[in-house]
Amino acid sequence: MRKRLRTLSQSERRERSLQICENLSTMLSGKNSIALFAPIEVEPDLDLLWGLGWLEQHVVSYPNCDSRNLRFRTVSALSDLSPGKFGIRQPIAGGSPETLDLIVVPGLAFTSDGHRLGRGAGFYDRFLSTLPGYTVKVGVCFAFQLLPEIPHVDHDVKMDALVYA
Numbered sequence: 001m002r003k004r005l006r007t008l009s010q011s012e013r014r015e016r017s018l019q020i021c022e023n024l025s026t027m028l029s030g031k032n033s034i035a036l037f038a039p040i041e042v043e044p045d046l047d048l049l050w051g052l053g054w055l056e057q058h059v060v061s062y063p064n065c066d067s068r069n070l071r072f073r074t075v076s077a078l079s080d081l082s083p084g085k086f087g088i089r090q091p092i093a094g095g096s097p098e099t100l101d102l103i104v105v106p107g108l109a110f111t112s113d114g115h116r117l118g119r120g121a122g123f124y125d126r127f128l129s130t131l132p133g134y135t136v137k138v139g140v141c142f143a144f145q146l147l148p149e150i151p152h153v154d155h156d157v158k159m160d161a162l163v164y165a
Contacts, residue, residue, distance in 0.1 A: 004144060013044075015165075016143075017045035020163055020164065028055075031136070033061065034055070035102070035103040036049070063127075068123075099135075101135065102135065102138060105137060109141070111150055114158035114161075116157070125155060136160050137159045
């Protein structure tokens with residue numbers, strides 16, 4: 001999957017990312033507190049949500065990674081993010097959101113029933129397991145990242161919904 005992701009052209013990534021953001025925007029309605037991730041070069045470009053104006057009415061948070069855990073911090077613009085662990089942009093300041101209504105989760109692959117294959121460090125699974133049941137967990141990916149089956153174990157946290165293009 002990593003190899004296939006690297007073959008995606010910039011124009012195809014942008015086109016698919018726009019579709020993903022449009023599909024995701026419908027899920028944001030009625031949600032106050034949203035958690036996103038700053039994409040790396042091979043992931044759907046969720047930064048487009050800012051430019052399209054779909055985050056204006058929401059409290060938006062991004063993960064800040066320490067040695068073992070993710071902590072989400074609120075931001076008011078993409079400029080609040082700077083390169084952190086693994087070169088991934090993260091908030092340098094900001095408070096913790098009181099609640100999360102919806103969290104958007106990256107992955108290397110997903111199954112249609114919500115199983116997720118992460119990058120192997122377990123950061124998201126540890127965090128997702130602490131969320132209350134009302135927080136909607138949404139996996140985002142490119143359509144070719146949907147697989148009929150992926151390895152998973154009991155402590156892996158399933159997604160409530162998938163958005164892909």
